[in-house]
Amino acid sequence: MSTNLPLPQFYAQTLTTLQPIFDDTLSISDPSTQSTLTSALDNSYLIQRMINSLGVFSENESVDEIGEKELVFMSLGWVIGSAEEKGGLGGRDDRISSLQRAETAHSNYLELLNSYGVLTSEEQAESSNAANGQSSISKDPAKKREAKIRQYKREKELREKISNSLPDHPETSSSPITFILSTLPSSSTNRPSVVSMSSGSTSVNNEDAEEASKSTMVDILKLLHTLTISSLSSINMELELLSNAPASISQYVEQDPREVRREEEDNTWRLDRQASSKARPRELISGNGKVLRPFTILPSTQQLSDRERLKGDVFKQSWRLPTMTIDEYLEEEQRRGNIITGGGQASYDAPTATELLELEAENDGSASAEESAEKKRLKDENWARFADENKKGAGNTMNKG
Structure with a gap:
């Protein structure tokens, strides 16, 4: 992307790139999607550095004092946090780092809203609890259900209110990215944004339009606040699960060079090793699930202790068939679309x-x-x-x- 554009148009261009990823029209696991996501994140961090260098936001200001053109850039923290949540697919450590960056971006967004007085006292309490990793929802099932319904109603009301206040907004779309883009100028044309202000006019109509557009942007920030609370809850749960997950054995066991040479010599006569090196798992199973050749499913290497691994290398199987580990089998099943994903905390919290x-x-x-x-x-x-x-x-x- 070119950085020769004005800052609002550059921000709009970055959001346009992220929109199909946020709307789930592109597969997150696709390498091209991850490449696009990484490029958009780089641009988002560049915009953040530009905003900090320009001193757009100040600790001494309130939401009434900031201009409507600057108000839209408050949403950048939520954009970065949500984009980081969709990355980090290179392994456990990569995922943990991505979630930690997302948590930092979301916390900074909540802190910015609190410093400008955008939120009510109740919303400020929710932000404080979420930033500290504490849940504001009671463990009582009845109260938890009430809080869940209350949060859903608040999010639905904000989406409907924003959709009705934005002119020429598609009724079928209530995506936060679409809302933010509606308040920014187009990156390809010079059309003014919805929240643009006529600098030379002091008429009552322009003042009313400016106040209405600023109120709409505040509603968008409150909607993003509600989404951020849910995101921080999911991030904390996933980080806890990943911290208790076993790491790869290769991170702790350094392979002896003599063992490497023995393995290379062993590959010269063991048919199952040669077959597995040439025939990938996708060649063992056809596209419609038919087994093309016999194979053996081995235990997952991540669940083997050092003693079991060494024992398996010494007392090998007497037969010579292609082998497939559980990890390879699950990876192949996921590629063929036979593994159902979803659920989790977001599905549990849904009404x-x-x-x-x-x-x-x-x-x-x-x-x-x-x-x-x-x-x-x-x-x-x-x-x-x-x-x-x-x-x-x-x-x-x-x-x-």
Whole structure:
């Protein structure tokens, strides 16, 4: 990307590059996607250094004193943190480093919002707890459910409010990146941004438009704050899991040169080693899952102790067949799309179908609310009918449970 553009257009160009990655239209595991992500991150850090050198933000200012053109650059911390979350696929250590950088960027974003007084006292408490690695949600299931629904409603209200306040905004898109881009000038043309201000006009209409656009940008920052709280919770959980995960054996065991020579000599006559070096796992299984040739699944090398590894090298199998480790088998299955990914904390925190119907039914007077209320009524009625026809314990013939 060229850095000869003005700073707002350069920021818009960087966000345009990140938009398909954030919208999940590109595969994160694709090397080209990771290359694009790395390039966009470099540009984001460059913009951050430029903002710091220009002194755009000051500790002595409030949100009422900062200009609307500068306000949009407060979102840069969230952009960097979210982009770092999608990187670090080179191994455990690389992933930990990427998550730590994401955590730092998100914490800096929350600190910036707090220093400018963008957040309410309740939101400031959430930010403080999230920055310190503490959860603001109670461990009580009922209170946790209420907090989850409250957070979902706040995020939904902010998205709808922002979508209605931005002119010419597509109704089908409520992506935060799209919201930020709507407040920036295009990187290819000279069209003004939505939040641009006429410097020479002092009319009431321009002042009202300026105030409205600034209020919209504050709502976007509050939406990003809500997303940051969830991201920090997921990052802390993943960092805890990675810190307890076993590291690769190769990081602790240095291979003896004599053992390397013996292994090279052993490769000259062992058919399974030669076959596995020439025939990759994808050649053992066809595209539709048919086994093309017999092979042996070996234990994962990450779960073997030194003694088991040495024992396996001495007492080798009597047969000579191509071998495939569990890691290679799982990698091949993932490449063929047979491994379902997802879930985790984000899936656990998402409202259930019944909760979504309750939330949608609360919008009194709308057609969608009436339709949701009717769906919920039919669901409750079907369940009541099922409970009447099937008494509790009727199918428990073994008297268990």
